[in-house]
Amino acid sequence: MMTCKEVSTLISTGGFSDAPLTRRLGVRLHLLMCRHCRAFRRQLEAVARSARAAAAVHETEPSRDFESKIAASLKR
Numbered sequence: 001m002m003t004c005k006e007v008s009t010l011i012s013t014g015g016f017s018d019a020p021l022t023r024r025l026g027v028r029l030h031l032l033m034c035r036h037c038r039a040f041r042r043q044l045e046a047v048a049r050s051a052r053a054a055a056a057v058h059e060t061e062p063s064r065d066f067e068s069k070i071a072a073s074l075k076r
Helices: 004-013 021-033 034-059 065-073
Strands: none
Touching: 004 021, 004 034, 021 034
């Protein structure tokens, strides 16, 4: 049986999907039995979703008059 430390390290580093089949099965078995690691995985997924959403907001270019708006607000 894998330890919580091993499972959390694999999940947080993204090494879970690249791990050999026996290791992935060990992680899945551990997650079935350990509510703390399941909660950690859910929290990590929520953080990743939030980071992707925040990045998507900032992918757009500023408007053409962005600089003039900044300059105008600084003159006030």
